[in-house]
Amino acid sequence: MYKCKFLLDALPDTGASKTLISWNTVKASKLNAEKSDIMKVLVANNTEMVSHGSVCIVLTPIEAIATEGMEQEMLICCTDLVKMKILHPNFPKEVCNSAQEDPLKGPMRALMNEFSDIFDNGDEVLKPLARPPMQIHLKKGPITPAKTLTARWIPIHQAKTANETIRLKQMKPCLVT
Secondary structure (H helix, E strand, O other), X not given: OOOOOOOXXXXXXXXXXXXXEEHHHHHHOOOOOEHHHXXXXXXXXXXXXXXXXXXXXXXXOEEEEEEOOOOOOEEEEHHHHHHOOOOOOOOOOOOOOOOOOOOOOHHHHHHHHHOHHHHOOOOOOOOOOOOOOOOOOOOOOOOOOOOOOOOOXXXXXXXXXXXXXXXXXXXXXXXXX
């Protein structure tokens, strides 16, 4: 088996049923594409992408479909995210111990119940989106995630009101006679 090592930015895509890798990356990394695995690849809006076969990438290992229409990226599907232990096997269903308290209380539970057709599709396969082709643009170069270790003094959605209240309180009172 031919082994090569390379770094590649990958996008977790919980809506994808197969992992995809760009054909440019396959060629540049000299990966061996299995031509017998050529298949029809449909994206979220039901348009077709050209498939050049599949490659075995040893992460867990997972199989990725080599396809055109992507620059230098990789989409990792929900099934492979579970294999890699990034997602819980019951994803997207709620995961909680029955002995524990329900983590979704009040308004959140009401929203989950009201929109259960979105959050719980049972064993039904998700339907394709009816929209123009989606384009995902990844930043070039290394991506450093931002980390915040402290709570905000004022929640973002309340900042405008809070700043106005502070401004009004700092004003000197004037007497009108």
